[in-house]
Amino acid sequence: MPTVMYRKFEKACSIIEKYEAQPSKLIPILQEVQEEYRYLPEEVMTFVAMSLKLSPAKVFGVASFYAHFALLPKGKYVIRLCDGTACHVKSSQRILDTLRKVIGVDEKNPTTANMMFTVETVSCLGACGLAPVVVVNDAVHGQMTSGKAENLVKEMKEKEGQENVSA
Amino acid sequence: MCLLKDRVCGVVVIGPGGLKHKIIICAGTGCIANGAMKVYQAFTNELKALGMDIIENRADAIESENKSKSAYMLKSGCQGFCQMGPLVKILPEDILYTRVRLEDVPEIINKTIVNQEVIERLLYVNAQTKKTCRNQEEIPFYKQQSRFVLKMCGTLDPEDLDDYLAIDGYTQAQKAYKELTDEQVCKEMIDSGLRGRGGGGFPTGKKWDLTRIQPKGKKYVICNGDEGDPGAFMDRSVMEGNPHSVLEGMMIAARAIGADEGYIYVRAEYPLAVKRLRKACNDALEAGLLGDNIFGSGLSMRIQVMEGAGAFVCGEETALMSSVEGNRGMPSPKPPFPAQSGLWRKPTVINNVETLATVPLIMRMGAAKYREMGTPGSPGSKTFALSGHIANTGLIEVPFGVTLREIIYDIGGGVTDKKGRVDPDGFKAVQIGGPSGGCLTKDHLDLLMDFDSLRNIGAMVGSGGLVVMNKTTCMVNIAKYFMQFTQNESCGKCVLCREGTKQMLYLLEDICNGTATMETIDLLQELATVVQKGSLCGLGKTAPNPVLMTLKHFKDEYIAHVVDKKCPTGECKSLAKAEILADRCKGCRVCVKQCPVNAIMGEFKKVHSIDEKICIKCGACAAVCKLDAIVGV
Numbered sequence: 001m002p003t004v005m006y007r008k009f010e011k012a013c014s015i016i017e018k019y020e021a022q023p024s025k026l027i028p029i030l031q032e033v034q035e036e037y038r039y040l041p042e043e044v045m046t047f048v049a050m051s052l053k054l055s056p057a058k059v060f061g062v063a064s065f066y067a068h069f070a071l072l073p074k075g076k077y078v079i080r081l082c083d084g085t086a087c088h089v090k091s092s093q094r095i096l097d098t099l100r101k102v103i104g105v106d107e108k109n110p111t112t113a114n115m116m117f118t119v120e121t122v123s124c125l126g127a128c129g130l131a132p133v134v135v136v137n138d139a140v141h142g143q144m145t146s147g148k149a150e151n152l153v154k155e156m157k158e159k160e161g162q163e164n165v166s167a
Numbered sequence: 168m169c170l171l172k173d174r175v176c177g178v179v180v181i182g183p184g185g186l187k188h189k190i191i192i193c194a195g196t197g198c199i200a201n202g203a204m205k206v207y208q209a210f211t212n213e214l215k216a217l218g219m220d221i222i223e224n225r226a227d228a229i230e231s232e233n234k235s236k237s238a239y240m241l242k243s244g245c246q247g248f249c250q251m252g253p254l255v256k257i258l259p260e261d262i263l264y265t266r267v268r269l270e271d272v273p274e275i276i277n278k279t280i281v282n283q284e285v286i287e288r289l290l291y292v293n294a295q296t297k298k299t300c301r302n303q304e305e306i307p308f309y310k311q312q313s314r315f316v317l318k319m320c321g322t323l324d325p326e327d328l329d330d331y332l333a334i335d336g337y338t339q340a341q342k343a344y345k346e347l348t349d350e351q352v353c354k355e356m357i358d359s360g361l362r363g364r365g366g367g368g369f370p371t372g373k374k375w376d377l378t379r380i381q382p383k384g385k386k387y388v389i390c391n392g393d394e395g396d397p398g399a400f401m402d403r404s405v406m407e408g409n410p411h412s413v414l415e416g417m418m419i420a421a422r423a424i425g426a427d428e429g430y431i432y433v434r435a436e437y438p439l440a441v442k443r444l445r446k447a448c449n450d451a452l453e454a455g456l457l458g459d460n461i462f463g464s465g466l467s468m469r470i471q472v473m474e475g476a477g478a479f480v481c482g483e484e485t486a487l488m489s490s491v492e493g494n495r496g497m498p499s500p501k502p503p504f505p506a507q508s509g510l511w512r513k514p515t516v517i518n519n520v521e522t523l524a525t526v527p528l529i530m531r532m533g534a535a536k537y538r539e540m541g542t543p544g545s546p547g548s549k550t551f552a553l554s555g556h557i558a559n560t561g562l563i564e565v566p567f568g569v570t571l572r573e574i575i576y577d578i579g580g581g582v583t584d585k586k587g588r589v590d591p592d593g594f595k596a597v598q599i600g601g602p603s604g605g606c607l608t609k610d611h612l613d614l615l616m617d618f619d620s621l622r623n624i625g626a627m628v629g630s631g632g633l634v635v636m637n638k639t640t641c642m643v644n645i646a647k648y649f650m651q652f653t654q655n656e657s658c659g660k661c662v663l664c665r666e667g668t669k670q671m672l673y674l675l676e677d678i679c680n681g682t683a684t685m686e687t688i689d690l691l692q693e694l695a696t697v698v699q700k701g702s703l704c705g706l707g708k709t710a711p712n713p714v715l716m717t718l719k720h721f722k723d724e725y726i727a728h729v730v731d732k733k734c735p736t737g738e739c740k741s742l743a744k745a746e747i748l749a750d751r752c753k754g755c756r757v758c759v760k761q762c763p764v765n766a767i768m769g770e771f772k773k774v775h776s777i778d779e780k781i782c783i784k785c786g787a788c789a790a791v792c793k794l795d796a797i798v799g800v
Contacts, residue, residue, distance in 0.1 A: 061495055085397040
């Protein structure tokens with residue numbers, strides 16, 4: 001048992017060590033932890049709190065305050081639709097509706113059951129010249145339309161289908 | 168002359184006697200999204216195949232022994248014309264190609280690089296005169312601007328320190344540390360009349376001086392790169408395009424107030440800016456520009472880049488400092504001001520990215536010369552992010568005191584309709600300064616754009632986002648959109664902002680859904696005034712601005728929603744009713760095929776009709792109708 005525990009927190013340990021366990025570095029620590037685990041599992045947050053000599057409530061408070069921290073796991077493909085003003089006036093809502101429809105998610109359940117896709121909105125990405133903008137993981141796709149968004153999803157689904165076959 | 172003896176930062180000659188070519192590819196967020204990196208790679212491969220050496224930094228460009236057979240490939244920062252990206256500039260011919268696709272690269276190599284031919288179809292076409300523009304100087308979008316802070320974004324390599332040193336980079340920081348006293352640096356800024364570009368417009372020199380006179384000891388400089396306003400991307404472009412200018416500005420600020428530590432707080436939505444700033448900091452530290460005993464002055468300065476975690480309120484200075492300290496980003500009441508008690512309760516100067524990038528330029532040209540630009544109350548220039556329903560979207564820079572008309576029609580190329588065509592009288596409003604700003608209407612087209620004129624009419628320069636809206640935009644819906652935004656982003660600390668924005672949002676929803684009465688409008692107005700007066704920080708204080716401004720200028724639209732139960736633009740879906748205009752419909756059946764719920768009926772070449780009971784008001788039919796025969800959705 002202890003070895004299993006150790007392994008689970010091994011990465012978190014090295015991140016905390018890198019920041020010398022300074023409580024003021026809580027945000028960068030959580031950012032790196034999230035990079036590693038793709039979200040912030042509760043037990044890891046508690047572990048971080050103990051290591052930094054903070055209360056778990058304080059760590060949870062910080063994690064829940066910022067939009068970039070995810071307390072629930074996300075899909076393999078995180079599709080984020082920019083909801084900045086420029087995108088909004090160029091009818092981004094319609095694209096969001098299309099994305100949710102073709103993927104089969106809604107506002108309350110943004111992630112598909114097979115953990116493949118997550119659809120969410122994101123505050124302005126600063127790529128307003130390309131409005132409306134969709135970001136898939138880190139790749140920015142500009143001048144979107146409902147049709148283009150549908151194709152994008154189709155491509156991702158096809159790619160996944162192929163990978164499954166080859167596996 | 169290079170500031171550092173061990174660096175190679177002389178002049179690079181392009182053309183006869185020097186390097187054969189220099190190819191600048193815009194590598195800002197917009198162009199990368201359009202495939203700029205693939206284009207860059209293709210150029211490199213094709214040029215290599217031609218037997219040319221590829222040079223990727225200034226030091227190699229100068230030291231190359233095979234100049235006549237070398238091409239200097241440079242990835243620049245954002246050039247501002249994102250919509251036309253990827254942009255490829257070829258020197259010494261000085262040709263600017265727009266919207267370059269991967270498949271265009273072999274043609275450019277064959278025709279332009281080998282045979283010096285210009286490829287007409289890749290040039291920008293002036294929408295009004297239909298003439299092609301060979302280079303940047305000929306394009307009206309650029310010609311009408313005066314790029315000052317942005318001048319170097321787009322010509323230098325943001326990841327190459329030598330490129331910045333070659334334009335006398337860091338010489339002003341050296342001057343501040345070696346030749347001037349802290350008081351003299353502050354005086355220079357006060358004399359220049361530079362005002363903070365983050366929104367408030369507080370005089371920068373005065374802010375520095377207030378921090379300088381605090382007792383000696385630990386002090387901090389913070390660069391606020393948390394550009395959260397939707398529709399604004401000026402700071403992103405500066406951080407991505409010329410990161411060293413921000414660092415130099417911070418060093419000068421540190422010298423002025425006696426700080427030895429600085430933070431750059433960048434929002435998490437800007438990964439490229441974070442990467443380039445981190446590289447710039449490391450390079451400057453390695454070169455000895457940052458660290459201990461800088462320029463032999465005995466003083467130290469260290470800068471760290473901190474990535475935000477997605478909270479709009481962190482653009483507020485006290486909230487930002489709380490976030491740097493590792494807490495929830497909640498604001499605190501002022502006073503005490505950051506100048507007295509800021510980061511970790513030490514005196515702190517906190518400036519916006521654009522402000523800091525302006526500082527070295529002012530030091531170089533002198534305060535008096537700087538004041539020749541702009542208006543007496545607002546000297547200098549301002550960058551604006553132009554977006555929305557406008558022909559040329561992108562990043563622009565103009566001196567303070569130009570009119571809105573010049574920006575929209577001369578630089579922006581006019582307002583566009585829903586399908587992207589230029590519509591000479593499509594203009595309805597401009598949202599300036601994001602969710603904290605206000606909307607400007609036709610009456611304000613000739614208003615001078617400066618801090619005081621805008622404040623006088625209840626709007627503000629804000630960070631500088633200009634979102635142009637055409638006639639198809641419902642102003643009540645826009646007010647609702649902004650209220651939704653601020654409501655989401657309210658940190659929850661003070662009741663007026665937390666509850667007030669929520670109630671205002673409910674009222675606006677009632678109006679958009681057609682369930683409101685005239686009393687709703689009065690209540691909305693009253694609540695807006697209270698929230699504006701009583702909120703703790705800038706977010707709450709300015710949150711009602713879009714509501715108040717739209718109520719003032721577009722009250723008839725509110726009344727149409729409330730009394731006639733109609734949305735004049737058809738944007739509010741609950742009130743929308745799709746209609747086919749019999750005199751325009753030619754019966755092509757395109758809309759019939761498009762309708763996802765089969766609500767449209769009609770035979771070929773006969774006027775169609777929409778079944779209101781089935782229609783979900785998605786607007787798909789109106790979007791495909793070439794004759795604009797479908798209205799109301």
